[in-house]
Amino acid sequence: MNSYATNPMSKTTTIVREGESCEVTCINPSKVRSLARSLPRTSAVERISSTFQTMSDPSRLKILYCVSQGDVCVCDLSAVLGMNVSAVSHQLRLLRTLNLVKPRRDGRIVYYSLSDEHVGELMRMGLEHELES
Amino acid sequence: MNSYATNPMSKTTTIVREGESCEVTCINPSKVRSLARSLPRTSAVERISSTFQTMSDPSRLKILYCVSQGDVCVCDLSAVLGMNVSAVSHQLRLLRTLNLVKPRRDGRIVYYSLSDEHVGELMRMGLEHELES
DNA sequence: GGATTAGTTGCATAACTGTTCAAATATTAA
DNA sequence: TTAATATTTGAACAGTTATGCAACTAATCC
Structure with a gap:
């Protein structure tokens, strides 16, 4: 040999x-x-992993949870999460850019809600497993 | 008022x-x-988000996919993914630390396989959604 | 217009992360 | 023991990112 x-x-x-x-x-x-x-080829894997990346930050995951329960405004998110309003808004912009949440303006107040059901499913699955373990 | x-x-x-x-x-x-x-409280959210974080890197997600299909050694992962052997090993160490993969030594060769079925499920879900869209 | 509130944005910064290189370890066979 | 192979590890580096501050826009009501 x-x-x-x-x-x-x-x-x-x-x-x-x-x-x-x-x-x-x-x-x-x-x-x-x-x-x-x-x-799967890299382009597909990158799309999947970027979805996971969106849910890889605790603050963002909390925001996603809240807006999955119904319309929530920036101020209320800030109160529930104990986060700076600016920080919340920065994260919401990111989620908006990815089309995961959609805004609805009512006067001065902007309400956000989840607009991507797939992300909601993944989140529920993660939650279920966490709470049962 | x-x-x-x-x-x-x-x-x-x-x-x-x-x-x-x-x-x-x-x-x-x-x-x-x-x-x-x-x-859910922060400690729980952090555990969930760290699971997602693990899957948020394309290279790592590819590795997880491969080892979910059966035992694969470091060298073969390197070949399939076109990655540096060292880079693969670094990622495997991380996955090992999180108990997501388990090693099995056979002489000089170390075979890795997926040991966390939950991560496998989340990955399959992400893949399914990606391929159907 | 002027004052107040709700939300957004740019910038700066500290922290984290994935990769590479080089060196080390572990195993095998001569 | 020596040499080769398979894998691991540490250090360094470049790139990314989440947050806070300050300044800004948007909307409302006097």
């Missing part, structure tokens, strides 16, 4: 990554090829 | 936040009290 002091376990095989073929060294070629075929 | 030029919408009420009672100014006292009652 070769003249090294130990037998390397590694072999080489060809896989397709992000649409382009490339040769890689690995231990289990068939497993690697199988994974390379089924792994 | 008062002698200001405009009528403020804000009122004050008392809620319980993280176990301690505090007076807050808000627009809708009853809504605020209701949210304050149902909002």
